[in-house]
Amino acid sequence: MDRVKDLASKKAAVIFTKSSCCRCHSIKALFYDLGASPSIHEVDHDPDMERALRRLGCNPSVPAVFVGGKYIGSAKDIISLHLDGSLKKKLIDARAIWF
Amino acid sequence: MAEFSPRTDTSTDGETEDKALGLYNSSHGLVVSDASDKSRDQKTLRRLAQNREAARKSRLRKKAYVQQLESSRMKLTQLEQELQRARQQGIFISSSGEQSQSMSGNGALAFDVEYGRWVEEHNRRVSELKGAVSNHAGDGELRIIVDGVVAHYEDIFRIKSDAAKADVFHVLSGMWKTPAERCFLWLGGFRSSELLKLLITQLEPLTEQQLLAIGNLQQTSQQAEDALSQGMEALQQSLAETIAGSLGSSNSSGNVANYMGQMAMAMGKLGTLEGFIRQADNLRKQTLQQMHRILTTRQSARALIAINDYSSRLRALSSLWLARPRE
Numbered sequence: 001m002d003r004v005k006d007l008a009s010k011k012a013a014v015i016f017t018k019s020s021c022c023r024c025h026s027i028k029a030l031f032y033d034l035g036a037s038p039s040i041h042e043v044d045h046d047p048d049m050e051r052a053l054r055r056l057g058c059n060p061s062v063p064a065v066f067v068g069g070k071y072i073g074s075a076k077d078i079i080s081l082h083l084d085g086s087l088k089k090k091l092i093d094a095r096a097i098w099f
Numbered sequence: 100m101a102e103f104s105p106r107t108d109t110s111t112d113g114e115t116e117d118k119a120l121g122l123y124n125s126s127h128g129l130v131v132s133d134a135s136d137k138s139r140d141q142k143t144l145r146r147l148a149q150n151r152e153a154a155r156k157s158r159l160r161k162k163a164y165v166q167q168l169e170s171s172r173m174k175l176t177q178l179e180q181e182l183q184r185a186r187q188q189g190i191f192i193s194s195s196g197e198q199s200q201s202m203s204g205n206g207a208l209a210f211d212v213e214y215g216r217w218v219e220e221h222n223r224r225v226s227e228l229k230g231a232v233s234n235h236a237g238d239g240e241l242r243i244i245v246d247g248v249v250a251h252y253e254d255i256f257r258i259k260s261d262a263a264k265a266d267v268f269h270v271l272s273g274m275w276k277t278p279a280e281r282c283f284l285w286l287g288g289f290r291s292s293e294l295l296k297l298l299i300t301q302l303e304p305l306t307e308q309q310l311l312a313i314g315n316l317q318q319t320s321q322q323a324e325d326a327l328s329q330g331m332e333a334l335q336q337s338l339a340e341t342i343a344g345s346l347g348s349s350n351s352s353g354n355v356a357n358y359m360g361q362m363a364m365a366m367g368k369l370g371t372l373e374g375f376i377r378q379a380d381n382l383r384k385q386t387l388q389q390m391h392r393i394l395t396t397r398q399s400a401r402a403l404i405a406i407n408d409y410s411s412r413l414r415a416l417s418s419l420w421l422a423r424p425r426e
């Protein structure tokens with residue numbers, strides 16, 4: 001749990017993924033497209049980390065997106081947040097992007 | 100040097116033409132003084148005759164098209180009635196007799212019929228909207244009809260979600276749409292960003308603020324679409340690698356275990372397709388809702404009418420295409 005929080009606060013945008021998860025790929029692509037340069041952590045071989053993510057309420061466990069150290073959701077949530085403009089706002093507030 | 104001499108060639112051609120047009124007077128040779136006027140008239144007359152002929156042929160072709168359309172329409176009505184009857188009686192008419200095939204086929208067929216009904220209802224609602232707009236209905240009345248259309252849109256996303264659970268490949272195939280609509284198919288439906296591009300041109304005048312908001316919405320929609328497309332590509336690649344990984348020399352027990360394992364993995368990957376369709380439909384639904392929030396009631400009405408007109412054109416194009424005469 002602490003390890004997740006620790007990693008999540010190291011950079012403005014942090015995404016926990018699995019290499020086999022294509023939904024994760026979509027969200028990564030979106031962040032790159034926005035110029036956000038997220039920090040990516042693959043939890044394929046880390047069941048403890050995956051459990052910690054679930055305990056934090058991440059459902060599904062991946063992709064777990066943290067902006068400014070706070071969990072903002074999984075794939076479906078990110079798309080919604082992007083469409084109503086709040087994703088960009090959160091990224092700007094966390095200084096992951098500038099415009 | 101054999102050089103092309105335009106003057107010589109032209110005069111030769113001109114002479115032949117003038118002869119054909121009877122401009123050569125038997126005693127005087129080429130009648131020069133009013134030959135140019137006569138030749139102009141003759142050329143005009145010939146052109147008019149050709150136009151008449153072309154117009155006549157065009158009318159005949161149009162008649163043939165219309166006849167084809169009429170017979171296609173009758174056939175279509177017949178088929179629709181048959182489907183309705185079969186559905187009511189709960190009979191599935193399958194060409195094979197196989198149970199498992201008819202199960203998934205049933206899902207596809209049921210969806211096609213439901214979609215057809217949804218389109219009819221949608222068209223009815225938009226006609227009502229058009230009527231209200233042309234009768235200068237008040238904002239209050241317009242809002243009720245507009246909200247109804249938007250709510251009805253949500254119905255189709257729910258229906259599609261159920262259909263994707265039953266037969267994701269049927270939804271992905273777009274076979275439930277007409278051919279011309281299928282040209283623009285993206286992840287089992289329309290592209291929101293394209294719809295918004297259409298609206299920006301059709302909805303003038305928009306305030307500065309609205310223009311900005313719609314432009315933004317179009318851009319974010321496009322970004323989300325691109326992200327989902329990339330996810331799909333990753334899925335395809337991953338699936339290809341898994342299948343390739345299951346190849347190799349047969350016969351050893353290790354390879355059989357490998358085969359089973361890889362097939363199980365491939366099945367898992369195929370399972371994620373439904374999620375992608377759902378994400379794409381969510382994107383469509385939310386884009387429509389956002390658009391509705393940005394625009395005034397009257398503008399939303401015009402937007403919905405424009406979208407419906409555009410789709411109707413595509414469907415008409417499909418009918419023309421299907422009925423085109425083949426030589």
